[in-house]
Amino acid sequence: MKYLLKGGTVISGFDTSKADVLIENDKIKEVGKTIPEEDATVIDVTGKYVFPGFIDAHTHFDLEVSDTVTADNFDTGTKAAIVGGTTCVVDFATQNKGETLQEGLDNWHKKADNRSSCDYGFHMAISEWNSHTSEEIPHMFEEGITSFKLYMTYASKVSDGEIYEVLKRIKDYGGIVGVHCENGELIDELIAEQKSAGNFSPSAHPLSRPACVEAEAINRLLTIAKLVDVPVVVVHLSTKEGFEVIERAVEKGQKVYIETCPQYLLFDESKYHLPGFESAKYVISPPLRTREDNECLWKALKEDKIHTLSTDHCSFTLKQKEMGKEDYTKIPNGMPGVETRASLMYTYGVLEDRISITQMCKLMAENPAKLYGLYPQKGIIQAGSDADIVVWDPEYKGKISAANQMQNVDYAPFEGYNIEGRPEKVFLRGQLLVENGKLLKENQGKYISRKRGSL
DSSP, X not given: OEEEEEEEEEEOSSOEEEEEEEEETTEEEEEESXXXXXXXXXXXXXXXXEEEOEEEEEEOOSOEETTEEOSOOHHHHHHHHHHTTEEEEEEEEEOOXXXXXXXXXHHXXXXXXXXXXXXXXXXXXXXXXXXXXXXXXXXXXXXXXXXXXXXXXXXXXXXXXXXXXXXXXXXXXTOEEEEEOOOHHHHHHHHHHHHHTTOOSTTHHHHTSOHHHHHHHHHHHXXXXXXXXXXXXXXXXXXXXXXXXXXXXXXXXOOEEEEEOTHHHHOOGGGGGOSTTGGGGGOOSSOOOOHHHHHHHHHHHHTTOOOEEOOOBOOOOHHHHGGGSSOGGGSOOOBOOTTTXXXXXXXXXXXXXXXXXXXXXXXXXXXXXXXXXXXTTSSSOSTTSBOOEEEEEEEEEEEOOGGGOSSSOSOOTTTTOEEEEEEEEEEETTEEEEETTEESSOOOOOBOOOOOOOO
8 A cells, every 4th residue: 555645744853844755565665855646545744743653662551460450451552552643562571470581471472462553562571580581581682672671669679689680681682671760678668657657548659659769769770780881771750859860870971761751740749639539540650749850850851861751551440449448559550641642742742842843753752762672663754664654633622531532441640631733643554543533443563573772
C-alpha cells in the first residue's frame, strides 16, 4: 500500500518543515517538498503536524504484583497506546524470584506475542542476581534485549554490591541499566512509624516515601555508576532534590539519563488528601510531590536536561485499589497513562510554552529510540525508517474521561482535564490503524529486537 501525506508540517527533534511524506508498504519511501502523487492514496494533512510514532519506554502490562495482576494486559494496554499515538512500547519483562532471565523473557513473549496493537520491545527487570543470571546476559543481547532494570526498593530490590556487579556486566556488552531509585530500608522504617502512629490511610504514602529517600538512592546509584564508569538511567524522576543530585554529578562529567512522567509534572501531593478513598487512585511510587518539584522538572525539560518522557503505565481498577482500604501499603501502586500522554504534553507543555513541539518529539520519540536501540528504524521521519507516523490535529478540543478511554480501568487520573490536539491518524509500519480516535484494526504489533542504544 502507498500513501502520500501532503501539505503537513513534519516534526523532528531538532526542527519543523513543510514536507510531503510518501509511505510504501511498511517504510517511509521519501520525504520532500513536492512529491508526485502517481499511484499513491493521497491524504491531505494541511494544517496538521506529522510526528514520528511516539515511543513509551516505561510500561507495565500484565504484571503480577501486590497479589494481583495489572488491569491492562498487552491486548487492552496497546490498544490504548496506539489510539493515543504511541506506536511502540518497551515493557518490563520481569525475572521473578527463582526464575532465569530466559524464563522471564519467555513469560513476556507469551503475554505479548500476537496480542499487541503496537510494536513492542522488552527491558529485562533483574530480581535475582547470581552467577547463572550473569552468564545469561550475552544471550539477552542475542534476543534483542539491550536494556535492563534494577529496583532499590520492593521485594525485588538488589543490594549495592549487586548493582555494582550488574553495571560492570552490562557495560561489557554496551547495554544500559535503568534504576528505580528509592531507599527501600528507610521506606520500611517510615512505614512502620506511620502505622504505629495509627495512620493507615493514603495520606501516609508520601510521608513514608519523602523526597530525600529518592535523592539518597540516586546519589548511591551514581556513586556506584561512577566507580564502574558507565552511564545509567534514573527512571520516573519525581523530585527537585533528586534532580539536583543528578545535576551535580553531570557537572562533574558523569553521564546520567533522566526519565520523568506526566503525573510528576501535572499532579501534586494534595491528591493524597481527597475525601473518602479517592486518594488511592494516586498511590504510585515514587509518590506525587510538591508544586516546587513540578516546576523544577518542567524547567529541566525546557533546558533539555531530562531525556525521555514515559508513563510508567501500571493500571489497577478501583476494586483492586480497595485491597488497601484498611492499610495503604496494600494498595497496588500505579496508575494508567499510556493513552493520554501525548495530548497532555501537547496541551500543558507545548501550548503553555513549557516545552517546544520539537522537544515533545525528542522526549517522546527520538530520544527513547536512540537510547534504547530503536533508531533510526523508529523515532524519526526519514526515508528508510518504519512508517510509524502520527498525524496530529492541533484543532481538536476535548476532555479526558474514563467513559471513553481504551485503558481497561474504571477511572481516569486526569478526569475532566481539557485537552487540545490529538492523533487524527496513526500509521504503524505503513498500516493506517487509527482514525479520529477509533482503532481500525487490532493486534498488528510485532516484537522489535533492539540494538545497543546511543544518545
